[in-house]
Amino acid sequence: MDKTxxxxxxxxxxxxxxxxxxxxxxxxxxxxxxxxxxxxxxxxKLYGFAGVFLLFTLFSLYFFRDPRRCLKTGPGIxxxxxDGKIIQVGRIREEEFLKAEVNWVVIFMSPLNVHINRxxxxxxxxxxxxxxxxxxxASRPExxxxxxxxxxxxxxxxxxxxxxxxxxxxxxxxxVCHPQVGDNLRQGQRIGLIRFGSRVEVFLPxxxxxxxxxxxxxxxxxxxxGEW
Numbered sequence: 393m394d395k396t397x398x399x400x401x402x403x404x405x406x407x408x409x410x411x412x413x414x415x416x417x418x419x420x421x422x423x424x425x426x427x428x429x430x431x432x433x434x435x436x437k438l439y440g441f442a443g444v445f446l447l448f449t450l451f452s453l454y455f456f457r458d459p460r461r462c463l464k465t466g467p468g469i470x471x472x473x474x475d476g477k478i479i480q481v482g483r484i485r486e487e488e489f490l491k492a493e494v495n496w497v498v499i500f501m502s503p504l505n506v507h508i509n510r511x512x513x514x515x516x517x518x519x520x521x522x523x524x525x526x527x528x529x530a531s532r533p534e535x536x537x538x539x540x541x542x543x544x545x546x547x548x549x550x551x552x553x554x555x556x557x558x559x560x561x562x563x564x565x566x567x568v569c570h571p572q573v574g575d576n577l578r579q580g581q582r583i584g585l586i587r588f589g590s591r592v593e594v595f596l597p598x599x600x601x602x603x604x605x606x607x608x609x610x611x612x613x614x615x616x617x618g619e620w
Contacts, residue, residue: 404464404465404466404469404616405464405465405466406462406463406464407462407463407465408460408462408463409460409461409462409463410460411460412458412460413458414457414458414459414460415453415456415457415458416456416457416458416507416508416585418456418568418584418585419452419453419455419456422448422452422456423449423452423453423456425445425448426445426446426448426449426450426452427445427449428445429441429442429444429445429448430442430445430446430449433445455503455507455587455588456507456585457506458506458508458582459506461580461611461612461613461614462614463579463580463613463614464580464613464614464615464616465514465578465579465580466579467514467549467550467620468619468620469616469618469619469620470512470513470554470594470596470600470616470617470618470619471510471512471513471579471580471612471613471614471615471616471617472499472510472512472604472610472611472612472613472614472615472616472617473499473509473510473511473512473556473583473592473594473612474499474501474505474507474508474509474510474592474610474612475501475505475506475507475508475610475611475612476499476500476501476502476505476591476592476609476610477499477500477502477607477608477609477610478497478498478499478500478604478605478606478607478608478609478610479498479499479500479531479591479606480496480497480498480606481495481496481497481498481602481604481605481606482495482496483495483496484496484595486555486595488521488543488555489518489519489543489545489553489555490545490553490555490595490597492597494555494595494596494597494598495595495596495597495598495600495602495618496593496594496595496596497593497594497596497602497604497617497618498536498591498592498593499591499592499593499594499610500530500531500591501530501586501590501591501592503563503588506611506612507585507586507587507588507590508582508584508585508612509558509569509582509583509584509585509586509592509612510580510581510582510583510612510613511546511556511571511577511578511579511580511581511583512546512554512556512579512594512617513546513548513554513577513579514548514549514577514578514579515546515547515548515549515554515576515577516546516547516574516575516576516577517544517545517546517547517571517572517573517574517575517576517577518545518546518547518553518573519543519544519545519573520542520543520544520545520569520571520572520573521542521543522540522541522542522543523540523541523543524537524538524539524540524541524559524560525538525540526538526539526540527539527540527560527561527562527563527565528561528562529561529562530559530560530561530562530590530591531591535559535561535591536557536559536591536593539559539560539561540559540560540567541557541558541559541560541567542557542558542567542569543555543556543557544556544557544558544569544571544583546577550620552597553597554594554595554596554597555594555595556592556593556594556595557592557593557594557595558584558586558590558592559586559590559591559592559593560586560590561586561588561590561591563587563588565587566586566587567584567586567590568584568585568586568587569583569584570583570584571583571584580612580613594617596617596618599620600618600619600620601618601619601620602617602618603616603617603618603619604617604618
């Protein structure tokens with residue numbers, strides 16, 4: 393049990409994940425291209441060509457890494473869905489799914505962060521929507537409304553709704569979001585990722601107490617964003 397977390401929350405359980413392949417399956421294709429290119433370069437003695445593909449392979453391995461985590465779970469907590477830096481915490485009117493004034497937490501994911509996204513709570517997917525067309529820098533406020541994004545609404549065990557948004561950045565061009573409406577998710581469960589630098593927003597209903605502030609560094613599945 394994490395002593396800091398146990399002081400802040402009730403009934404927090406820390407669970408070390410079992411064996412999991414250390415790289416996200418979504419990256420296998422790019423990693424494979426890099427390895428093939430590197431091998432061909434070595435076979436034909438095109439060492440510059442091989443060097444470029446070696447760097448590409450190393451970058452792909454680094455970007456698609458998927459480390460094991462000590463998951464924080466509990467019915468009264470909301471964990472971070474992503475690794476990154478908190479860039480905004482506040483109140484906002486959410487009209488798409490929650491239709492209420494709620495707490496708003498924004499996480500910026502740089503290309504150096506682990507990009508696996510996780511479910512912040514245990515619950516059922518009650519809604520999903522894709523929107524946006526732009527690819528602005530993810531840290532800019534306009535990115536929240538204009539960039540390509542996926543809404544994922546969850547109905548928690550206590551009956552409350554929670555909304556999570558995956559939003560692409562200037563370099564990112566693809567959002568992977570596996571859950572569909574009706575799916576039941578575990579807290580901390582892997583649900584997808586975003587390529588390559590992006591942001592994740594979480595909309596939390598009252599009376600959730602927010603435990604993070606702008607500038608904090610968070611880890612998906614481990615950092616507690618708020619509690620009931």
